[in-house]
Amino acid sequence: MHKLMLSFIFLIVVFYMIVPYCITRIFGVWAFKKAKHAKQIAFTFDDGPNPLYTPQLLDLLHKHGIKATFFVLGSKAEQYPDLIKRMYKEGHQIGIHNYRHVANWMMTPVRVRNKQVDRTADIIEQITGERPHYYRPPWGCVNLGDLLLLRKTYRIILWSIMAWDWKPGGDAGKLKQILMKNLKPGSIILLHDSGDTPGADLDAPEFMLEALREVLQEIKPLGYECVRVDQLMEAEQAQVGTSAEHKGNYPDEMESQDAISSH
Ligand SMILES: [Zn+2]
Numbered sequence: 001m002h003k004l005m006l007s008f009i010f011l012i013v014v015f016y017m018i019v020p021y022c023i024t025r026i027f028g029v030w031a032f033k034k035a036k037h038a039k040q041i042a043f044t045f046d047d048g049p050n051p052l053y054t055p056q057l058l059d060l061l062h063k064h065g066i067k068a069t070f071f072v073l074g075s076k077a078e079q080y081p082d083l084i085k086r087m088y089k090e091g092h093q094i095g096i097h098n099y100r101h102v103a104n105w106m107m108t109p110v111r112v113r114n115k116q117v118d119r120t121a122d123i124i125e126q127i128t129g130e131r132p133h134y135y136r137p138p139w140g141c142v143n144l145g146d147l148l149l150l151r152k153t154y155r156i157i158l159w160s161i162m163a164w165d166w167k168p169g170g171d172a173g174k175l176k177q178i179l180m181k182n183l184k185p186g187s188i189i190l191l192h193d194s195g196d197t198p199g200a201d202l203d204a205p206e207f208m209l210e211a212l213r214e215v216l217q218e219i220k221p222l223g224y225e226c227v228r229v230d231q232l233m234e235a236e237q238a239q240v241g242t243s244a245e246h247k248g249n250y251p252d253e254m255e256s257q258d259a260i261s262s263h
Pocket residue numbers: 046047097101138139197
């Protein structure tokens with residue numbers, strides 16, 4: 001009986017958590033994590049808005065004329081609606097990062113959809129008048145049901161560059177080095193404008209901002225165009241060409257097919 005129970009738990013872990021993780025995170029199937037053909041890059045910022053760091057980040061982006069994507073928590077959007085309004089007014093894309101920073105592995109798909117994703121979409125829509133359709137799950141963890149339930153309404157967005165910018169003992173120099181070393185056309189860069197989630201450091205965004213200031217200066221002469229994730233996906237679709245357009249495919253689906261065919 002004991003052995004049967006253990007096998008049952010093992011199967012749940014594998015099929016509910018590990019398989020969806022590998023499908024999206026490793027193989028890039030049913031999630032968009034980079035552009036393969038478009039040359040633009042997309043900066044994304046998770047876990048905010050934060051009253052101390054988000055305004056500084058918005059100032060910096062404004063200074064460089066850059067549009068970015070913010071995956072915000074519904075609970076914080078509720079708390080700081082003016083920051084959401086400012087993001088929206090300044091032309092940034094607003095995506096969803098759950099109502100609270102909870103891993104989807106710990107919830108049922110219905111709960112994820114109703115209490116985390118739809119709830120946050122409602123809050124953002126109330127503030128901006130526009131309903132968001134892009135979603136990044138906390139820690140990039142989707143469960144099996146998310147792939148079936150959420151994908152009908154929301155685009156799941158992951159990343160191609162993670163710089164560990166939330167960690168304690170922040171080092172702006174090292175962070176800048178990681179970003180510059182890994183940056184390439186089509187990259188989606190994951191950064192954080194808030195450091196109060198589990199495992200993160202409260203002051204971490206300070207180092208992120210310091211590094212980003214230098215990165216934005218350095219990439220200017222390299223000719224990178226920084227765009228929102230939705231714009232990157234559009235550019236990808238345009239690059240892939242008319243054959244895919246005729247089929248009505250989207251970049252993540254095209255990537256899925258690439259991934260399937262190459263494995
Ligand atoms: Zn997060």
